[in-house]
Amino acid sequence: MSGNVTPMMRQYLKIKQNYLDSILFFRLGDFYEMFFEDALTASKELEITLTSREGGEERVPMCGIPYHAADGYIARLVNRGYKVAICEQVEDPKSAKGIVKREVIRVITPGTIVDEKVLSEKQNNYLVALAAEQDVYSLAYIDISTGEFKVTYVEEKSGMYLLIDELVRLKPAEILFSLDTKNEQLFELKINQLLNCSYHAYPLRGKEGSEILINHFGAREFSSFCFARIPAAVKAAGMIMQYLKETQKIALQHIINLNFYQVDSFMVIDLSTRNNLELTVHSRNKTKNGSLLQILDETVTAMGGRKLKQWLEQPLLDLATIQLRLDMTEELVEKYILRSEVRTHLKKVYDVERLLGKVAYGTANARDILALKNSLLILKPIKEKLQQATSPGLNKICANIELLPELVELLDAAIIDDPPIVLKEGGIIKTGYNLEVDRLREATRDGRTWIANLEQEEKERTGIKSLKVGYNKVFGYYIEVTKSNLASVPADFIRKQTLANVERYITPKLKELEELVLHAEERAAALEYELFLEIRQEVTKYTAKLQKLAQVIAELDVICSFAEIAVQNNYTKPIVDQSCTIELTEARHPVVEKLCLDTGFVPNDCYLDTKENQLAIITGPNMAGKSTYIRMIALLTIMAQIGCFIPAKKAKIGIVDRVFARIGASDDLARGQSTFMVEMNEVANILTKASKQSLIILDEVGRGTSTLDGLSIAWAINEYILDKLKARTLFATHYHELISLADSYSGVKNYSMAVKEYDDTVIFLRQVVPGGSDRSYGIHVAKLAGVPQEIIARAQEKLLEFEKENYIGEFLEEAAPTVEKKYIKEQNVYQEIVAAIKNLDVNYLTPLDALNFLNAIKNKLKKCEMEE
Numbered sequence: 001m002s003g004n005v006t007p008m009m010r011q012y013l014k015i016k017q018n019y020l021d022s023i024l025f026f027r028l029g030d031f032y033e034m035f036f037e038d039a040l041t042a043s044k045e046l047e048i049t050l051t052s053r054e055g056g057e058e059r060v061p062m063c064g065i066p067y068h069a070a071d072g073y074i075a076r077l078v079n080r081g082y083k084v085a086i087c088e089q090v091e092d093p094k095s096a097k098g099i100v101k102r103e104v105i106r107v108i109t110p111g112t113i114v115d116e117k118v119l120s121e122k123q124n125n126y127l128v129a130l131a132a133e134q135d136v137y138s139l140a141y142i143d144i145s146t147g148e149f150k151v152t153y154v155e156e157k158s159g160m161y162l163l164i165d166e167l168v169r170l171k172p173a174e175i176l177f178s179l180d181t182k183n184e185q186l187f188e189l190k191i192n193q194l195l196n197c198s199y200h201a202y203p204l205r206g207k208e209g210s211e212i213l214i215n216h217f218g219a220r221e222f223s224s225f226c227f228a229r230i231p232a233a234v235k236a237a238g239m240i241m242q243y244l245k246e247t248q249k250i251a252l253q254h255i256i257n258l259n260f261y262q263v264d265s266f267m268v269i270d271l272s273t274r275n276n277l278e279l280t281v282h283s284r285n286k287t288k289n290g291s292l293l294q295i296l297d298e299t300v301t302a303m304g305g306r307k308l309k310q311w312l313e314q315p316l317l318d319l320a321t322i323q324l325r326l327d328m329t330e331e332l333v334e335k336y337i338l339r340s341e342v343r344t345h346l347k348k349v350y351d352v353e354r355l356l357g358k359v360a361y362g363t364a365n366a367r368d369i370l371a372l373k374n375s376l377l378i379l380k381p382i383k384e385k386l387q388q389a390t391s392p393g394l395n396k397i398c399a400n401i402e403l404l405p406e407l408v409e410l411l412d413a414a415i416i417d418d419p420p421i422v423l424k425e426g427g428i429i430k431t432g433y434n435l436e437v438d439r440l441r442e443a444t445r446d447g448r449t450w451i452a453n454l455e456q457e458e459k460e461r462t463g464i465k466s467l468k469v470g471y472n473k474v475f476g477y478y479i480e481v482t483k484s485n486l487a488s489v490p491a492d493f494i495r496k497q498t499l500a501n502v503e504r505y506i507t508p509k510l511k512e513l514e515e516l517v518l519h520a521e522e523r524a525a526a527l528e529y530e531l532f533l534e535i536r537q538e539v540t541k542y543t544a545k546l547q548k549l550a551q552v553i554a555e556l557d558v559i560c561s562f563a564e565i566a567v568q569n570n571y572t573k574p575i576v577d578q579s580c581t582i583e584l585t586e587a588r589h590p591v592v593e594k595l596c597l598d599t600g601f602v603p604n605d606c607y608l609d610t611k612e613n614q615l616a617i618i619t620g621p622n623m624a625g626k627s628t629y630i631r632m633i634a635l636l637t638i639m640a641q642i643g644c645f646i647p648a649k650k651a652k653i654g655i656v657d658r659v660f661a662r663i664g665a666s667d668d669l670a671r672g673q674s675t676f677m678v679e680m681n682e683v684a685n686i687l688t689k690a691s692k693q694s695l696i697i698l699d700e701v702g703r704g705t706s707t708l709d710g711l712s713i714a715w716a717i718n719e720y721i722l723d724k725l726k727a728r729t730l731f732a733t734h735y736h737e738l739i740s741l742a743d744s745y746s747g748v749k750n751y752s753m754a755v756k757e758y759d760d761t762v763i764f765l766r767q768v769v770p771g772g773s774d775r776s777y778g779i780h781v782a783k784l785a786g787v788p789q790e791i792i793a794r795a796q797e798k799l800l801e802f803e804k805e806n807y808i809g810e811f812l813e814e815a816a817p818t819v820e821k822k823y824i825k826e827q828n829v830y831q832e833i834v835a836a837i838k839n840l841d842v843n844y845l846t847p848l849d850a851l852n853f854l855n856a857i858k859n860k861l862k863k864c865e866m867e868e
Contacts, residue, residue: 006054007099008099012024015103016038022082022084023084024087025084027086028064030067031067032064032070034062035060039062042073042077045082046063046065050063074108074115075113083107083108085104087102088102088103088105106248111126111172112247114145114357121305122305124143124310125143125145126171127243128167128170128175130178131179131232131233136155136230136233137153137154137159137160138152138233138236140236140240141170144248145353147254147255147353147356148353151260151261152262160186165269168270168271168274169274169313171197176199176202176240177200177201178201178202178203204239204242209231209236210228210234211238212242213241233260241255250362252360253360254356256543256544267638267657268689273634276661276663279313291591292635293308294591295591296590296644298568299560300343301349301351301557302354303553303554304553306554308557311558312638312642316642319577321643322641322643326574326643327392328643329563330573330645331390331394332563333567333573335389338385341381343560343564345381345382346557352372352550356546356550359540360540362536364536365421365423366419366421366428366532370411370419373408373415379403393559394556394559400548400552402548402549410535410538411539413430413432413433415535424529426521429531437527440516441520443517444520450517451477451517454509454510455479466485469510479493479504479510480503482502483502483503486503489505494507562643565645566645569590571647571648572648572649572650574636574645575652575653576654576655577654577655579654580610581607582653583607584607584633584652585605585648585650587648589635590646592632593647602765604766604768606768608633608695609654609728610692610726612747614726614727615722615748615749616729616730616731617731618752618753618768619733619738619750619751620752624755625753626732627699629753630732631661633695634659637656641655656694657693658690660690662698662701663697679702687717691727693727694728696725696729697732698730701713702717702733711738714733722741750770751770752771753773754768754769755773
C-alpha cells in the first residue's frame with residue numbers, strides 16, 4: 001500500500017506480514033475484519049458484502065463478520081482449503097493507551113480443526129506428515145481434537161506404496177511434506193489421484209525433530225520411543241509438533257503419547273479394494289449409508305463410533321487379539337441382560353476424548369466440565385456390571401476402568417448442575433465451594449438489607465435519631481447528620497461533604513459494605529471465572545488417565561455393538577486360525593441381505609485353500625449374483641479379522657494378510673485412462689503385491705478389451721496366480737472357456753450360478769453350484785431389464801444366425817496378424833489351431849459346423865503358406 005497509513009492499518013499490515021498464507025481475521029470490537037486480498041477472497045467465498053474503509057491516503061477493500069458467528073464462516077473457509085489466522089485484542093480497550101494490542105492467537109487449518117460443530121463425531125480429522133531420510137520413509141499422523149498421535153516408517157523404497165495405502169486409509173484433512181523432489185512428485189501425484197485434501201511442503205526450521213519432541217515429551221520419554229534412532233520417523237513426528245506449535249500457540253497438554261505402529265502388522269487394504277467392497281463409504285452416494293460400516297455400527301458413543309471405523313479399516317493379523325475380541329463378543333451375545341444394561345449406561349457417556357481436547361485448548365465451558373463429571377459417574381455402574389463377566393477381555397476392560405473419585409468429587413463440589421454457557425457472567429460455582437464467592441453472592445443478594453441494618457446500628461451507637469444512610473453516584477454511600485447533632489458524631493466518622501444544614505460522613509465499615517454491594521456481582525463473576533480456570537487446569541492433570549478411560553470405553557462400546565448386530569442379524573462366531581483355509585457354510589452378504597427382506601437372501605457355501613481349492617472360477621449370467629458372492633467372501637474375511645461375528649451358519653477363516661478386490665470397471669477421464677487401463681493397473685497392483693496368505697477376488701477381468709484379448713489376459717492372469725502366487729482366489733467371469741483351466745490345474749474348481757429356464761424366461765436362483773456354465777443368458781437378462789420386445793425378438797434371430805455361422809473361423813480371424821506385421825510364423829498358426837481345437841465342444845457340433853471348422857483351418861494354413 002502506497003503512502004501513509006493509519007496507525008490501526010499499520011498494525012494490521014505488520015501482523016499480516018507473518019501470515020501471508022492465511023486469511024487474517026482482525027478483531028475490531030465486535031467484528032472480525034478482513035482487508036485487501038483477504039477481503040476480496042473472503043467476500044467471494046463467504047458471500048458477504050465487500051466494502052472499503054480509510055487506510056491512509058487510499059481506501060482499502062474490507063469485509064467483516066460478527067465475532068460471535070465466526071465459527072461457521074471459519075469452517076467454510078477451512079473446508080475449501082484456506083488457512084485462517086485469528087487475530088484478537090489481547091488487552092482491555094478501556095485501559096489501552098493508543099492502539100489496542102493485538103496478536104494472532106491461533107491459525108486454523110484443515111488438519112487442526114477442533115470445533116465440534118464442524119467435526120463429524122464418529123470420524124477422526126487427521127493431520128499427516130511425510131518425511132524421508134537415508135532411503136527410509138515415514139508417516140506420522142495426529143488428531144488434535146482427541147490427542148491421538150502415531151508414527152510409522154518403511155525401510156524399502158517399494159514400501160512407499162504402503163504409506164500411500166495408509167494415506168488412503170486415514171483420509172487426512174491436511175498433509176505436510178518433507179521429501180526429495182522425485183518422491184514429493186510421486187506423493188503429490190498419488191494424493192491428487194486418490195485423495196481430496198490440502199497438502200504443502202513443510203521443512204523443519206531451525207530445530208531437529210528430536211529437539212522438538214524432547215521439548216514436548218521430555219528427554220526420558222523420547223529416549224524410550226522405539227523409533228528414536230530412525231531419523232525419518234523423528235523428522236515426521238517433529239514436523240507435526242512444530243506445525244502445531246506454530247499454528248495453535250498453546251501447550252497442547254493433551255498430546256501426551258506418541259505411539260509407533262507397523263503398517264504390515266494389520267491386513268493391508270488398498271484404495272481400490274476399499275472402494276469396491278464399500279467398507280466405510282458407499283461407492284455411489286459417498287456416504288456411510290449402504291456400507292459395511294453402517295451395518296456394523298450400533299455404537300452408542302462418539303468414541304466407540306470412531307474406534308469401530310479404525311478397527312474396520314485395520315483388520316488384525318494377530319490371532320490372540322482376534323480371539324480376545326471374539327470371546328468378548330460371544331459372552332455379550334449370550335448375556336442379554338449384561339449387554340443391555342451396559343449399553344444403557346454407555347449411552348450416557350459423552351465424548352471424553354474431545355472434551356479433553358477442549359480442556360487443553362482452553363475452550364471447554366462449564367457444561368463441558370459437567371459432561372465430563374457425568375461421564376465419570378456412569379463408569380461406576382458399568383464397572384459393577386462388568387464384574388459379572390468371565391471372558392479375559394471383558395475382565396481386562398473392567399480392571400482398566402478407573403473411577404477417579406478425587407476428580408469426580410472436585411467437579412461435583414465445584415460446578416452447579418445446570419451451568420450457563422458463558423463463563424464470565426457468573427452462576428457457575430456451587431454454593432459452599434468457595435467462601436468468598438458465597439460472601440459476594442450474599443452481598444449482591446442482601447446488600448441493601450445490610451445498609452439498612454447499618455443505619456439502625458449507627459443510630460443506636462451514636463444516639464442520633466435523625467441519622468440517615470444515603471447514596472449518590474459521586475460519593476457512593478454516606479452517613480448524613482444534621483448540624484444540630486454534630487457534637488454526637490463519633491471519632492471514626494470521616495467528613496466527606498458539607499452542605500447547608502447537614503454534614504456527610506463515611507466510615508471504614510460503610511466503605512467495606514459499599515464495596516461489597518456495588519461491586520459484589522462483578523467481583524463474584526470474576527472470581528468464579530478464576531476458580532473455573534483453576535478447576536479446568538486441574539482436569540489436565542488427569543489427562544493420561546482420562547485418555548486411557550476413553551479408549552477402554554470406546555473398545556467396550558464396539559464389542560457391545562458387535563454383540564448387538566450378531567443377535568439382530570443372526571451372525572455366528574467364526575473360527576479364525578493360521579491355516580490357509582476359508583470355509584463358509586450358508587454364508588450371507590451382510591449388506592445385501594438387508595435389501596432382501598421380502599424375498600430373503602439365498603445363502604451359499606465357500607471352500608478355498610492353497611492346494612486343491614486355490615482358484616474358484618465362477619461363471620453365470622449377469623444379475624445372477626456372481627459379484628455379490630465374491631464380495632461376500634471378502635467382507636466376511638475382514639469381519640472375522642476385526643473380531644466380529646459373521647453372517648453364516650458355520651465359518652472357518654485362515655488369517656489373510658491382504659485382501660484384493662478388482663470389481664467393476666470405469667473410465668478415469670481425468671487421467672486419460674480408459675476402462676481397460678484402469679482395470680489393468682489394478683490387476684498389476686494385485687499381481688505384484690499379493691502373497692500366498694492373500695485373498696484375491698476378481699470380477700470380469702478382461703472385458704474392457706476385445707473378446708480374444710480379454711480371454712487371453714484372463715487366462716494368463718489365472719495361470720500366474722496358480723503358478724506363482726498360490727493365493728486363494730475367486731474369479732467371476734463370462735469367459736466360459738476359462739473352465740478348461742481345471743483340466744490342467746488340480747487347484748482349480750469350477751462353479752456357476754444356478755439358473756432355471758421356464759416358459760422362454762429364466763429365474764436366477766442365486767445359488768452357487770459345482771460345475772461351469774456355458775451360457776450367459778444375455779438376451780434373457782435384457783428381457784428382464786425391460787428392453788422392448790421387438791429388440792429381444794430381433795436379437796434372438798441374430799443369435800440363431802451367428803450360431804449357424806462359422807464362429808470358429810471368425811475366432812481365428814480375430815487372432816490373425818495385424819496390418820503392422822507382414823507375416824505370421826507357422827508356429828503361431830499351429831498354436832492357434834491347437835487352441836481352437838481344444839476349446840471346441842464336440843457335443844454341440846453339427847456335421848455342417850465340423851466341415852466349416854475344417855475348411856477354416858485349411859484356409860488358414862493356405863494363407864500362411866502364401867504369406868511366406
